[in-house]
Amino acid sequence: MNNYKHIGKDFVPPDIVGKVTGKAKYAEDFRADGMVFARLYTSPMAHGRVIGIDTSALEGMQGIVGILTADDVPAMEAPNAAILTNLPVYIGDPILAVAAEDEKTAEDAIARIKVHIEPLPFTVDPLDSLVEGGPNAREEGNVFARSSEGSGFRTIKWSAEQIADFRAGKEPTGEWVHEWGYGDLEKGFADASVVVEEPFVTIGYAHMSMEPRTAMAYWQNGSCYVYGSAQSQSFWIPGLARLLGVEQKDVVLISENTGGGFGSKIGAYPIAALPGWFSKKIGRPVQLRITREQEYYIGSARVGFQGWIKMGFATNGRITAADVFIVEDIGPNATGGDGSSAGGAISLVYDPGAMRFRGVPVLTNTTPRGAQRGPGQNQIAAVMAPLMDKAARQLNIDRLEIRRINAVNNDTTVYEEQEPVTSAYMKEALDKGADMFGWTGKSKRPKRDGNKVIGLGIGQGYHSAGATGFDGLVRITPDGVIHLHSGVGNLGTYSYAVTTRAAAEVLKCDWEDCVIERGTTEANLPWSSYQAGSVSIFTHTRANYVAAMDAVEKMKQIAAESLGGAASDYDIDGKQVFNVRNPRQAMSYGAIAARAIQLGGPYSGAVYPDDIHEITKRSVQNLAGSGLIGVAKDNLEQKGVIPGLACAFVEIELDLETGKYEILDYVGVAECGTVVHPQGVAAQMKGGAVWGMGMAATERHVYDPQNGLPANVGYHQCGIPTYLDTPLHVRTAAVDLPDPQNPFGARGIGEPAMGCSVAALMSAISDALDGHVFGRTPVSPDMIINHVAGREQSFEPLQTNNY
C-alpha cells in the first residue's frame, strides 16, 4: 500500500540477539569494582511510626559495610513515596537498607536488626475508610485530589446509609471531588428507550514485571552512574537527578535492557536512587536487588475501582447518555488518576450523546498504585462490555451492531471539551475482526453441550497514543555510518529501534548503514517522551522525522556549497546527495559528514536550535565536530486527541461444573494508523491479550482487613497467566489506515491491546451465563460456581481487595 523502505517492514532489532543468548545486560547483571550488595528491611505494618531502630546485634558481624536509613536520604513531601521512611504507609514500605560484601550477609544483618514501630490506623478497602468513623490511610486524610487547580489531602466521609445504598447498587449520594461532563444528561436519559444501571468493582493488582527492579550505582568524578531498570531512558534523567539531589548533567543512566515495566517504571522511582545515596555514604558501588515479594510491594499496582454506572440507549442502540461514578483505590501514595481516564475512555469509545463523570480517589494502606497498561481505560473496558451486551439484548440488536453504531470515527468529538480525534477507524476494526473471527457464523451455532457452554465476546480498547514536542537527533560520521540517537527506553516493545527507522526512511539509507545509539546517557541521547501511554511510536517517529529532515536539508546545503548550485537543486538517495539535473554531480554521505566537520556551525553541531531540551543540547555539545548533526524539536502541527484503538473477539468454552473456561479462539485487531512494525504490533496485541486474560480471571490484590496483610505477594499467588491459561493460538490483524497527523500515519497500540481482551472475556463470560453481569474483575472460578449453583457470593457487594 505504501512504498516505504523501512516503515511497515519487519527487521531484526539490534538487542534481540542478546536476549536469546543471555548476553543482554539487565541492571542486576552489572558488577563494579568493590561493589557491595544491599538488602531492604520493609515495613511489617500497614501503617505505623518507626520509634526505634536497634542495630546493636550487628556489632562484630563480618562483611557488613553500612546501613542506610530514612535519615540519610531526602524526605519526600506526602503523599509521595519515599526512598526510605520512618512513617510506613503500607506493608513493604522500605525503612532501611544494609550493605554487605554478599547478599547472604546483608540478609543475616537484616534478620538481626530490630525495628520498633508504633501501629497507626489502617484501611485496605476505600469504602471502609469512606464510611463515617472509618480509619484514614494517612494522618493527613483519606482522600488526595490531584488537579490543575491544586492538589491536596481531604478527609471525606459518607454516612453508613450512603455506603449501604452504594453497595445496594443505587446512585452514590456521597461527596466526590472530581467531576466533568458534557451535553444534557437528563435529556439523554429521557430520550433513552433502554437504561442499564450497574454497580461495579475492578480489583487492583500488581505489575509484577519479570525483573525485580534492581539498581546499581557508584560515583565517578562528581557524576552518579546508575544502572537502573527503567521503562524510559532520557525521560528518567530529570526525576533521577531530583531524587539524587544533583544536576541533570551529573547523572548517567545506564539501562540497556529492562525486564518489563507496564507502567511501573515510567519515570525514576525512589528506590532507584537508593544505591546512589548508599554509595555516596559508604564510598563503594552499591547494588540493590530486591526480592520478588518486595517487587510486589514496591513495584506498583493497578488502581482499583468501586463504581456505579448508568447508560441510556436509543432504540437504534445509540448511547444517549452515560453517567459514571468511581471510587478509586489509589493506595497510600495517591498515584493513579485512572478514574477520570476511565470516563474519558467511555466518551471516546462509545461516544455517548451526553455524559458525566464523578470520582473520589481514596487512600488505602495497600501497595502504591501507578499507571498500569491502560490505567482506567482498561478497567472501564471490562465494565462496559457486558453492559453493552445487556443493552443489545434488551434492544434486540446484534452485539456487534450496537458496537458498530456507537463506534468512534473521524467525526467523533471526545472528552469534556469535545475535542476532535486525529483519526479513528473502530468500525473498520470491528468489521475486520468480525470477519476473521466469523462472528455471524459463530453466533448462530448452538451454545450448550451438557455442562459446557460456549460464550462469545467482543471487546474494545482505547488509550490516547501520542505526544509532541520531543527531540530527534541523527548524526552522520565521515565513515558514512548513520548514527540514530534514541532516548527511548528499552522495555521490550522495540520502539526504541522502530522509531529510529523513521529517520532511516527519510535518509533513504539501508538499515545496515545505521547504528542505534542508546541505552546510556553517555551515548548522547536526545530528550524523549516517556515510554508509556502507547505514545512512543507516534511521538518519536515524528521526532526522528524532523531530525532527519534537518540532516537532509543540511546535506543539501553542504552539497550546494561544495558542488555549486542551490540546496534546492539537490536530492538524496543511495547514501548520496546529488544534483537532480546532473546526478553525476554528487557527494557521498561520508564526504558530506567530513565537510560538515570542516564547516562547523549548525552542520557539525557547534550551533543548535534554542528550542531543543537541555538534555539534547548537552548531547549535541558532546557530539559537536564528530560529523553532520541533524537535530530538531518536533514542532509539527498536532490537533486533537490521538487515539490508539483495538478490538477483540473471543470464543470461550465455559464448564458450568468447574467454573473454568478455555479460550477456543481469540482475534485481536489493532487500529493504530499505519503499521510501522508488523511483528511489533502483533507482539503487542498478543501480550495485551494475555494481560487481559489475567485481569479477567486471576489477578487481584487480596488483603486481610483485620491486620492489613497481603495474601498475594508472590508470583505464585498473584496469578499471572501461564501458557496453559492462554489460548494455543492468538490471531491478530491491523486496520492499517494512516493517521494524518503523523508523517508516516502511525499511532501507538500497547495499552488498547489489553483493554479489548479483558472486555471481550467479560463479554464472553456474561454471554455464556445467559447475560449474567458479575460487575467485577476478576471473575474467578468460585464466583462462576456459586452463580451456577445459585449460591450467594462470599464477598459483600462492592467489597474489594478480597477473594
Place this chain on the structure above:
Amino acid sequence: MASYDVMPDVQLFQPASIDDALNLAERYGRDGWILGGGQDTYGWLKDRAKQPKAMIDLNGIESLRGIRQRDDGVEIGATTTLREIMRDETINADYELLALAAGRVASPQIRNAGTLGGNLVQDARCWYYRRGLACYRAGGNICYADSPEGMNREHCVFGASRCVAVSPSDTATAMVALDATMVVQSVDGERQLPAARFFKGPDTHITQMTALRPGEVLTAVRLPSSWAGSRFYFEKVADRNVWDFALVSIAVALKIDDGIVSDSRIVCGGVACTPHRLRHVEKALAGKAPGAETAELLAPLASEGAKPLNYNHFKLPLLENLLRRALRA
C-alpha cells in the same frame, strides 16, 4: 517481617547409603531437614521461616530411587521424580491414577526435580502460615485464617481443628485411593502405615502434615496389586492450570464387575487437612452402575457434613460436581 530470598547458612549432608541418612536424621532430629527434590524446601529456608541446622539430601541414595515390581504390586522409591512416575510404563498401565495426579503437580520443572516422597510430605500452603506467622501450625496459639474476616478461600471445609489449612498434595489423594502402604524407616527400623493413616490432621498433629516422627524418613510407597488396572478418574480444579494447588481435586478408583461397582475409593484434595475419603459415598456406590443416573443420585452426598469458612463455600458445589463427573465418566 523482612523479606529474604538467599539461602541462609545451613549444613548439607549428601549420604550415599540409607543407614548414613538415618543416622543423620536421628542425630539432627527436628533440626534436620530431609531433602528430596527440594521444591518445598528452599522457599521455607530462603524465607528463614524454617531454620533447620542441616539438610539431609537423599538423592545420592540409589536404593531410594526407581520403580520396582513386587509380587504384591509395585514399590516406588521416595526420591523417584514425578517426571519418572508420569513416564513409567507400569504406572501408566496399572496405576494410571498416580500418573495422572503426578502430571498435574505444579510445573514441568518442578515435576522434573520434585520427588514422590517430597510431594507426599510437603507442608501446608495456607498463605498466613507460609508468611511465617506464628500460627497454631507454626507452634503458636492462634489461627489467622479462620477468623471473622480472614481471607480463607483456599482453606478447608472438613476436619478443621483450630488450623484450617488443606492438604496440598496432588499425589496424596491418589495414594489413599490406591490403598498405598507408606514405608517409613529410622534407626529403630522400619514401620509401614496405610496411606490413610500416614496423613494427619490438626486435631492430632497440628504442627505437621504426616505421622512422620523426628528422625524418620519416608523411603518408599507400595501400591498393592488389588487396585491395579481399576477404572480411575483424577481431576484437579485450580485457578491457573500451572503451579497452582487444587481448589478441589478428586481421585477415584472403581472396581467394576459386569457393569456394577463392587468396590471403590473416592478421595478428595483441597477440602480437608488430609486427603478426604468419601466413605459414605463409597458405601452408597457399592452395587450401583456408574453413569449419569448414579452420579446425580450420589453427588449431593459429597458435601455432607462440610463446614465452610467465609470465602470457601464454593468448594461444596465444586466437590459435588467433581464427584458427579467422576461417576459419570
Place this chain on the structure above:
Amino acid sequence: MEIVTYKEDVWGREVILGVSWDLLWLAIVVPFVLIALHAVYHAIRKGSGRPSSSGERVSRHDRIDRLFHWIMAVSVFALLITGIFPIIGLNFSWLTLHWVAGIVLTVVVAFHIVRSLFWQDLKSMWIAPSDLKELTDAAHKPGKYSLAQKSMHAAVAVLTLLVVASGLVLFALIDTPWWERSNALSEDTLGLVFLLHGLSTLALIALICLHVYFGLRPEKLFYLRSMVSGWISRDELSANHDPKRWAPEKSA
C-alpha cells in the same frame, strides 16, 4: 530455665506465647521431693497408736459433697490428660474432650460455691488466726478441718478458679457447637491468658500430687474413707478433732 515463651505477632512484635512447658518436670519433681521428706520425717518420729475405726460412726461428708469431690477429681484428671499428654508428645484428638471436661469442672465448681455459701458452714473451712496454734501446740485440735486441710483447700480453690477462668476465655475463642471461633483477643492478651492457664495448671499438678499423697497416708486414710463412705469413727474424731469445735451427728 525460662518460665514464659514468646513469639512474634502478626506484625512481627514480640508477644507472650504462653508458659514454658519445660516447667512440667518441676511441677512433678518438687512435690515428690516434699513427699519424700515428709515420709522420712514421719517414719523417724513415731506416731501415737492409730485410733480404732470401729465403734460409733459420725458423719463427715454428705453424699452430695462426696459426689462433687469425685466428679471434680475425674474432670480434673481428664483435663490434665487431654491437656498435657499432647504436649509431651502423645498425640490424640484432645480438644473436644478437654473443653467438655472443662465444662463439667466449671459446673461442679459453681455448684460447690453456691452450696458452700448458702447450705454449708463456710466458717468450717475458713482459716482463722487461732488455727495457727495447731502448728505449735499438738494439744490444740482443729474443728472439722485441720489447718493443713484448709490450706490445701484454699490453694486448690484459688488455682482451680484461675484455670477455670482462663480456660473459659480460651473456650470462647474456639469453634464450638454454639459459636464460631474469633480472634477477639489481641495477641498479647491471648498470650497472657495462655500463660495464666499454663501456670495455674502446673501449680495444680503439684498440689494434686501432694493431695493424693496425704489422702493415702496410713494415719490419714480414714479421711479418704470418709470421702468415699461419708463417716469416721468417734475414736478418729476425738483423736484428730476438737469435739467442742466440731460436733457431727451420728451417721446412719
Place this chain on the structure above:
Amino acid sequence: MNSILSRRRFLKAVIASGAAAATHTGLSSAVAAAGDGSGGKGAVERLLSVTINGQTRRVDVLPQETLAYTLRYKLGLTGTKIGCNRGECGACTVLIDDIPNYSCSTLTHSVRSRAVLTVEGLQGEDGSLHPVQQAFVEELAPQCGFCTPGQVMAAVGLLKDNPRPTREEARLALSGNLCRCGAYDNYLNGVMRAAGGNS
C-alpha cells in the same frame, strides 16, 4: 566516548573480582555453616568441580548455595535470570543432564557429577545461534527478554526429548516458564519453527 571505553574496561575487569569478593566472604560465612555437625558422614566439601556448558570449573560453593547463585555470582554467567528465586517463574531454567530445572531451586552441590547447560552454552563455536535461538529471533519472540533465557532452555530441553513436538506438546513443555509480556504465542511459534514445523 572515552568515559564509555574506560567504563567498559572497568566493568569487564570486574565480573571476575566481583565473584572473587563474593567467594571470599563466602568463606567466613561457611565457617558458621560448617560450625555445626559438620564432618559427619556425607558432609559436603566446599570446593567442587562442576561441568557447565562442557567445561569443568573448580568453584568454592557454600553448602546451601543454589545453582542460580553460583552461576550468576561466582561464575559470572548472568544469562540465567532470577525472576522470583522461588520456582514460580522459570527465568532461571537450565538443563541438568538435558532435563529442564529451576536453577534457583537446585543446590549446586547436587549437580556435582552432572552436566549443566545454560543459555550461554548454546551457540556454536562460530557464534552461530542455536536453532531455537534463531527461531525466537525470527518470530520476535522475546519482548522484555528477561524470561527469554528460561524459555530458550525449556524449548531446547523439549527438543532434545522430543524433536518433533506438536504445538500442544510444546505448550505443555514450556508451561513452567512465565512471560509477563505475554509472548507465549510467539515463543510457541518459535519452538515449532525450530522443530522444523511451520509455526
